[in-house]
Amino acid sequence: KRLADLTVEDTTCGYCAVGCRFDVYTDGDEVLATRPTEPEKSPVNGISTCVKGKFSYDFVDSEGRLTSPLVRDENGEFREASWEEAYGRVVEGFQEIQEKYGGSAMSMIASSKATNEENYLMGKFARQVLGTNSVDNCNRLCHSSTVAGLARTYGYGAASVSTEDFEQADAIFLTGSNTTEAHPVLGTRIKQHAKEGNELVVFDPRKVQIAEYATQYTKVRPGFDQVWINGLTRYIIENDLYDEEFVEERTTGFEQVKESVEEFTPEYVEEVTDVSEEDIASAAETIANNDRVLFGWTLGLTEHSHGTENIMAMANLAAITGNLGKPGTGVSPFRGQNNVQGGGGDMGPLPDNFPGYQSITDDDNREKFEEAWDCEIDPEPGFYTTEMFLAADDGDLRGMYCIGENPSLSEPGSNHASEMLEEMEFLVVQDLFLNDTAQFADVVLPAVSFLEKTGTFTNTDRRVQMVKQVIEPKGDAKADWEILQDLANRMGREWDYSETSEIMEEMRQLTPIYGGITQERVEEEGGLQWPCYDLDHPGTERLYEEEFNTDDGKAHLQPVGYGEPGELPDEEYPFSLTTGRVLYQYHTGTMTHPEEGIMDYNDRDFVEINPEDAANYGIEDGDLVTLESRRGEITVPAQVTARIGKGVVFAPIHFAETCVNQLTDSTRLDPDARTPEFKFSAVRVSPY
Numbered sequence: 001k002r003l004a005d006l007t008v009e010d011t012t013c014g015y016c017a018v019g020c021r022f023d024v025y026t027d028g029d030e031v032l033a034t035r036p037t038e039p040e041k042s043p044v045n046g047i048s049t050c051v052k053g054k055f056s057y058d059f060v061d062s063e064g065r066l067t068s069p070l071v072r073d074e075n076g077e078f079r080e081a082s083w084e085e086a087y088g089r090v091v092e093g094f095q096e097i098q099e100k101y102g103g104s105a106m107s108m109i110a111s112s113k114a115t116n117e118e119n120y121l122m123g124k125f126a127r128q129v130l131g132t133n134s135v136d137n138c139n140r141l142c143h144s145s146t147v148a149g150l151a152r153t154y155g156y157g158a159a160s161v162s163t164e165d166f167e168q169a170d171a172i173f174l175t176g177s178n179t180t181e182a183h184p185v186l187g188t189r190i191k192q193h194a195k196e197g198n199e200l201v202v203f204d205p206r207k208v209q210i211a212e213y214a215t216q217y218t219k220v221r222p223g224f225d226q227v228w229i230n231g232l233t234r235y236i237i238e239n240d241l242y243d244e245e246f247v248e249e250r251t252t253g254f255e256q257v258k259e260s261v262e263e264f265t266p267e268y269v270e271e272v273t274d275v276s277e278e279d280i281a282s283a284a285e286t287i288a289n290n291d292r293v294l295f296g297w298t299l300g301l302t303e304h305s306h307g308t309e310n311i312m313a314m315a316n317l318a319a320i321t322g323n324l325g326k327p328g329t330g331v332s333p334f335r336g337q338n339n340v341q342g343g344g345g346d347m348g349p350l351p352d353n354f355p356g357y358q359s360i361t362d363d364d365n366r367e368k369f370e371e372a373w374d375c376e377i378d379p380e381p382g383f384y385t386t387e388m389f390l391a392a393d394d395g396d397l398r399g400m401y402c403i404g405e406n407p408s409l410s411e412p413g414s415n416h417a418s419e420m421l422e423e424m425e426f427l428v429v430q431d432l433f434l435n436d437t438a439q440f441a442d443v444v445l446p447a448v449s450f451l452e453k454t455g456t457f458t459n460t461d462r463r464v465q466m467v468k469q470v471i472e473p474k475g476d477a478k479a480d481w482e483i484l485q486d487l488a489n490r491m492g493r494e495w496d497y498s499e500t501s502e503i504m505e506e507m508r509q510l511t512p513i514y515g516g517i518t519q520e521r522v523e524e525e526g527g528l529q530w531p532c533y534d535l536d537h538p539g540t541e542r543l544y545e546e547e548f549n550t551d552d553g554k555a556h557l558q559p560v561g562y563g564e565p566g567e568l569p570d571e572e573y574p575f576s577l578t579t580g581r582v583l584y585q586y587h588t589g590t591m592t593h594p595e596e597g598i599m600d601y602n603d604r605d606f607v608e609i610n611p612e613d614a615a616n617y618g619i620e621d622g623d624l625v626t627l628e629s630r631r632g633e634i635t636v637p638a639q640v641t642a643r644i645g646k647g648v649v650f651a652p653i654h655f656a657e658t659c660v661n662q663l664t665d666s667t668r669l670d671p672d673a674r675t676p677e678f679k680f681s682a683v684r685v686s687p688y
């Protein structure tokens with residue numbers, strides 16, 4: 001068929017948080033193609049999409065799609081059930097936990113794949129219907145340390161920049177980001193910018209592909225980022241390269257930061273991090289000598305037991321060099337899942353915050369939501385995702401409602417998480433697929449993908465964009481918001497939303513930073529960036545142009561000292577393991593594994609190992625290798641490559657059979673954000 005003969009509708013990508021817009025071409029309920037929308041409707045991606053945005057839609061029709069609810073039969077096996085029967089089981093299970101232990105024994109994992117409207121309802125459902133504050137999402141596993149670190153320093157825990165700022169920067173400083181694989185369209189923009197003669201500095205333990213385009217690449221020892229960042233800050237202060245006027249007028253705490261970085265001399269930084277004095281000097285001069293510098297990072301900086309300190313160190317660096325609030329400057333944590341910014345944080349399915357980061361411990365906020373939702377809300381924050389499985393072990397959590405996530409594979413120390421899921425007295429899983437977590441469920445509810453429903457996503461630069469239904473739901477599957485509404489009403493509430501724009505309307509009236517955002521405006525204006533306080537507000541392209549979001553309007557610089565991983569290599573476990581993604585896969589693979597074309601490129605996890613280390617252990621490229629930590633072991637083929645440093649190994653996170661989270665640790669958490677230390681585990685390596 002010709003494209004002209006097909007039905008076409010524009011929507012927003014459901015894979016990563018770059019937030020590409022594209023037109024979807026359908027024939028009946030079959031998705032046949034996507035094409036980037038007209039550039040003016042897609043400011044983020046222009047004329048590009050990546051391989052996933054272009055080709056990864058077979059999952060919608062794949063054999064594994066759940067098309068009806070599943071309940072356990074008398075033998076403990078799943079059988080198909082009507083919605084009525086499944087809802088009956090769910091209500092009975094939830095109410096039994098509430099009656100036996102109280103609502104706070106229930107927990108809920110919300111989904112960063114779902115829309116903003118659905119995530120708003122997930123937070124509301126947890127507090128109003130289940131009576132628990134233990135509601136959280138995958139943000140806890142990735143950027144919650146970014147949110148904590150930036151909020152403490154600047155006031156907002158989000159990117160200060162717009163995607164367009166990348167093109168206006170004179171220099172881009174990237175760390176802990178495999179941009180071309182994890183955020184491909186953004187990676188292409190940055191590569192192009194570098195090719196045009198702008199500076200690109202990359203600090204990373206792996207020479208990731210984007211480093212090939214860098215004017216400076218520096219290999220760092222993983223786990224000690226705040227040491228080299230403090231070293232850069234010290235060099236800049238020591239050599240009077242900082243922006244005195246900006247520091248004087250727009251920040252507080254400079255003297256304390258100056259004092260706190262004194263010990264990070266070039267010699268000390270080199271000793272701890274392997275970053276040479278020349279590399280510190282060269283990066284510091286690049287930052288200082290360019291008018292507009294933009295700082296980007298992802299999980300290499302955040303997924304540590306001191307991730308919040310890493311972020312504050314980076315926030316100090318951007319502020320003392322005056323790189324905030326002007327075109328081409330700012331901080332940009334690249335968010336991972338498509339809607340982790342909006343659904344994972346802004347909408348407040350969080351243990352400690354209502355939508356728009358309104359703290360639940362504040363009496364006024366609590367009163368506002370108690371009145372709007374007609375319920376009492378406990379002032380004590382609930383458990384964070386990473387704490388839920390530890391709390392289950394202590395008997396403090398007995399039930400879980402898990403939507404669109406797969407903690408059995410994605411949690412640190414996944415063997416422990418799986419054990420706890422199995423021990424839950426009542427577990428409901430809501431997903432497109434019978435994922436690994438669902439094997440422990442009492443009831444499984446079939447949900448729909450972003451192509452089968454309407455709502456909004458918020459991308460990595462705070463941009464709220466429309467998601468439109470382009471095909472009918474498969475079988476009896478329903479949108480998350482419809483399932484939540486059906487359950488709420490069966491549990492004594494009176495929800496009455498007929499479409500998701502009504503949910504958005506309710507949310508915006510309770511949430512100042514989204515106060516002017518309606519679906520109608522988002523559609524008409526092609527996206528709106530928060531904060532957007534009222535219906536006349538144009539949205540905010542760039543944060544901190546005038547002032548920071550703090551009591552006194554200034555950036556509060558934070559002294560950050562030394563930090564190291566909670567577990568260090570030793571004789572028994574001599575390697576540092578770091579984990580991450582590859583271009584052709586997405587998280588635990590539920591959406592990408594059904595794609596034959598994608599699987600042709602990558603159908604298994606592997607381990608990258610340095611040639612010298614490989615030679616020492618008699619390992620050749622392609623050999624099977626066992627990786628073992630104090631928590632578990634996996635066997636994967638070796639990729640022998642100099643892109644990884646000596647003593648470090650890297651493994652991706654995408655396949656259940658070789659689930660690398662068996663090796664990571666569930667107990668080493670950032671004390672502020674509770675982010676786990678995915679980027680550092682001590683392991684040993686041996687030929688299989």
Ligand code: SF4
Nearest residue numbers: 013015016020050053
């Ligand atoms: Fe989708 Fe991200 Fe690829 Fe854009 S870069 S098409 S948002 S996966």
